[in-house]
Amino acid sequence: MAQIFHRSTNTVAKVTLFGAVFFVAVAGWVAATLDRSAYSTRQGVVREQPVPFSHDHHVVALGIDCRYCHTAVETEAFAGIPPTTTCINCHKLIWNESDMLAPVRASLAEDTPIRWTRVHDLPDFVYFDHSIHVAKGVGCATCHGRVDQMPLVYQAASLQMEWCLECHRHPERYVGPREQVFNMAWKAPDQATLGPALVAEYHVDPRTDCSTCHR
């Protein structure tokens, strides 16, 4: 009986077998890369704001502490975004005719909040709480990067689950002294010895079971 398939079909079949594995692997890799890309996580993407509020200017040049504006960060889940009156504390006398601040004055006059564009926004099925992280010595800069050097805020970390878990599994790599949480420039002289010591001192024990963050 004559052969139905030409000899070369063997090669084609082998290539196809390999190709299928290769195709699935590449597809997986593309999906994973896309998922981690800035396009999907919005990491590093600067967001336009209704008022060009500069952390660089207010934190570094003027020396204002994060807690002057983000008053709830030590006690609550939500860090707090300052109300218009907080800006007015200073801007009633400073730059009070500048066009840049016109939306702030309008907000005060009309009693309507300023609509800031959210930069960090976890999905609604994730629970996050600032107060516990601050209380256990995780600095703002660890998660938010050098906000004090950002003329407009962007997201410094991916905020993906793997990012949370990396620290929840190895807190000793990130935990610092409580007094330095708000010091954006703080760098541990020797994290390898300081980290484990602080983890023991503060009883740091972040959980990794699903219900910690998905509740």
Next chain:
Amino acid sequence: MRTSAPLVAAALALLVFAGCRQGMYDQARYEPYEDSDFFADGRASRLLVEGTVPRGWLRADPVLYTGIGADGGFAAELPVALTRELVERGRQRFEIFCSPCHGRTGDGLGMIVQRGFKQPASFHEARLRAMPYGYFFDVVTNGFGQMSSYASMVPVADRWAIAAYVRVLQTSRYIAVDELPAEDRRRLEAAR
């Protein structure tokens, strides 16, 4: 090999649907300060209904919550215990909320004043040194001239801590050298 077809199909479906950001990402509930198309003013975080008192906000003790004593004058005594922790807390809060204008030492030359804000009186002048604790509590609560009220930013307990720390700042400039503890005195001598 037969079982692998559904598996592969499922894996591919997972890959495809991993890109979907629907319902669960933005659920039908509000986050703090989110905007709302339900309420007329667009705020999801509702303001208090006038005349209501939230739990834990009953202000039954007038001295503690107003700084005004029974005689109608400013309270001369702290309504909370004066401890080292209170003063340390006061220092921390003073440096966050007051030092931008009043300066870390209370001389009224903070950074915002240097950029053109009205210069407040120094806490070290005789008039303010004579003011009772209740006065400082009252200014933080109700504001004073061009200074806004800080009541929404500084909770009651912290306002008393700040008042206690202001007194510490004021006292610090009028301690005789021989009243200093030996350790501080040595440091002073060394700095000279």
